[in-house]
Amino acid sequence: MRKRTEMRGYAVAETELSSFDRQFHARCALQRPDRYRLLDALPADAPRIARGGGVSYVGASFGGGAISQSLDAFDRLLAFDAEHGRLTVEAGARIGDLQRFLLERGWYLPVAPGHPRASVGGCIAADVHGKNPARDGTFRTWLDALVVQRPHAEPCVVDREHDADLFGATCAGFGLTGTIVSATLRLARPPRALVLRRVPVANLAEAARVLREAANAPVLYGWHDGGAAHFGRGVVNIGLASGDDHDRADALPPAAADLPARVAPLPFTAWNRAGLTAANRWLDWRWCRAGQAPMTLGDALFPLNRARLYFAGFGHAGMAEAQWLVPHPRFEAFANALADLVARTRPRIALIASKLFAGTADGFSFDGNGVALAIQVATPAAHGERAFLDALAELAIAHDGRPNLIKDSTLEASVARRAIDGFEAARARLARHDPQRLHTSELARRLAL
Numbered sequence: 001m002r003k004r005t006e007m008r009g010y011a012v013a014e015t016e017l018s019s020f021d022r023q024f025h026a027r028c029a030l031q032r033p034d035r036y037r038l039l040d041a042l043p044a045d046a047p048r049i050a051r052g053g054g055v056s057y058v059g060a061s062f063g064g065g066a067i068s069q070s071l072d073a074f075d076r077l078l079a080f081d082a083e084h085g086r087l088t089v090e091a092g093a094r095i096g097d098l099q100r101f102l103l104e105r106g107w108y109l110p111v112a113p114g115h116p117r118a119s120v121g122g123c124i125a126a127d128v129h130g131k132n133p134a135r136d137g138t139f140r141t142w143l144d145a146l147v148v149q150r151p152h153a154e155p156c157v158v159d160r161e162h163d164a165d166l167f168g169a170t171c172a173g174f175g176l177t178g179t180i181v182s183a184t185l186r187l188a189r190p191p192r193a194l195v196l197r198r199v200p201v202a203n204l205a206e207a208a209r210v211l212r213e214a215a216n217a218p219v220l221y222g223w224h225d226g227g228a229a230h231f232g233r234g235v236v237n238i239g240l241a242s243g244d245d246h247d248r249a250d251a252l253p254p255a256a257a258d259l260p261a262r263v264a265p266l267p268f269t270a271w272n273r274a275g276l277t278a279a280n281r282w283l284d285w286r287w288c289r290a291g292q293a294p295m296t297l298g299d300a301l302f303p304l305n306r307a308r309l310y311f312a313g314f315g316h317a318g319m320a321e322a323q324w325l326v327p328h329p330r331f332e333a334f335a336n337a338l339a340d341l342v343a344r345t346r347p348r349i350a351l352i353a354s355k356l357f358a359g360t361a362d363g364f365s366f367d368g369n370g371v372a373l374a375i376q377v378a379t380p381a382a383h384g385e386r387a388f389l390d391a392l393a394e395l396a397i398a399h400d401g402r403p404n405l406i407k408d409s410t411l412e413a414s415v416a417r418r419a420i421d422g423f424e425a426a427r428a429r430l431a432r433h434d435p436q437r438l439h440t441s442e443l444a445r446r447l448a449l
């Protein structure tokens with residue numbers, strides 16, 4: 001941080017921020033309010049955007065000329081009902097810390113993203129999904145109420161009965177309706193013990209069948225080789241509740257503060273073709289054999305805690321993640337066409353993850369009924385990789401796919417508009433709650449939200 005300016009009781013510091021995928025960097029003004037009145041202290045016409053853990057793949061909590069408003073200081077637990085499983089918490093609280101607190105008391109949040117430093121506000125604003133969205137829905141499923149601070153207004157309590165329109169717009173609203181100050185969440189009882197069953201699959205179509213058959217598992221996701229030679233080969237991980245006390249699931253995830261928001265990149269890109277081939281071969285040997293073993297809930301919720309080297313391996317060039325949800329009837333054709341595209345263009349795909357969804361999309365949310373593929377690509381700015389990501393988007397749209405807007409920094413406004421049914425209606429809903437368009441970010445600018 002370089003320059004610090006103090007005006008009208010609020011302070012901003014100039015700082016360099018970058019998206020988790022390293023595709024967007026900007027010099028920004030950052031406000032770190034530490035009391036409620038400072039959440040609404042910015043000048044009337046100042047563009048602004050809330051910032052939680054800052055671990056979004058894209059520039060969603062900064063950029064676009066906005067002052068980023070960090071919710072770091074707002075991480076207190078306001079109420080906990082241990083009998084009925086209800087939690088009211090400030091929006092800056094980290095998901096990993098909440099899971100630690102709750103697991104020790106016999107509860108947990110069934111929907112949590114893979115990074116423990118994501119905040120409650122960030123999870124609402126992205127309407128994140130967890131380890132099995134087909135069973136547990138997305139974050140909004142467990143959200144009862146929230147308090148939103150809009151510019152020059154009193155904070156308002158919003159739920160499905162009182163201002164359902166603002167409630168709907170704020171979930172997957174990317175911070176563009178106002179700053180979420182606190183939220184009340186419903187909790188679930190965690191499985192007492194978990195076993196991880198691994199089912200090897202030869203391709204993505206087979207993975208989709210295995211995912212559908214295991215739709216009720218508390219943990220359900222696939223990992224797949226993205227190389228042309230064995231495209232789609234991999235494993236579906238099925239985490240099942242176990243009656244056997246030897247399989248106790250209660251090892252806690254590490255505290256969010258013990259984990260860096262970012263892993264320092266290696267000075268070179270390890271995920272070149274040779275590196276990816278070697279890694280896929282190792283993972284195939286290590287993971288892709290049928291079997292069953294006990295698993296802790298901490299590992300199930302945050303598997304990427306153990307994959308820091310994986311992210312470092314992208315080097316300074318970073319990565320991009322494209323995530324598309326394709327309806328069941330179109331999925332097999334999509335998977336086959338994708339295999340052809342990869343065979344033709346040979347992009348540097350570092351990882352493909354598959355997940356099952358069974359919900360209904362609302363606004364810009366990433367939800368629906370089908371199978372989602374998250375495809376992580378190394379050196380996405382390189383000509384071949386960029387061309388692949390563009391072709392992937394066209395292929396997904398041709399198969400009625402829906403993109404996850406807050407994951408993919410390569411997505412353009414024209415593509416998002418064609419891919420999301422009701423794009424204009426969702427945009428108009430956001431505008432109703434921020435008619436002056438005071439909230440903005442790199443994501444909002446790029447996609448013309």
Ligand SMILES: Cc1cc2nc3c(=O)[nH]c(=O)nc-3n(C[C@H](O)[C@H](O)[C@H](O)COP(=O)(O)OP(=O)(O)OC[C@H]3O[C@@H](n4cnc5c(N)ncnc54)[C@H](O)[C@@H]3O)c2cc1C
Pocket residue numbers: 020049050051052053054055056057060061071091092112113114115117118119120121122123125126127128129130173174175176178179180181304406441
């Ligand atoms: C390793 C890794 C694994 C991930 N796994 C998953 C996953 O399994 N499922 C999934 O869905 N996502 C996943 N994500 C994405 C991530 O969980 C989301 O992008 C989430 O929004 C990040 O939360 P954050 O607090 O860091 O938000 P930030 O990055 O700070 O901000 C994200 C958005 O939320 C808004 N926001 C943040 N706080 C508030 C607030 N208080 N009020 C209003 N708006 C606010 C911001 O304005 C911005 O638009 C993963 C990301 C990483 C890096």
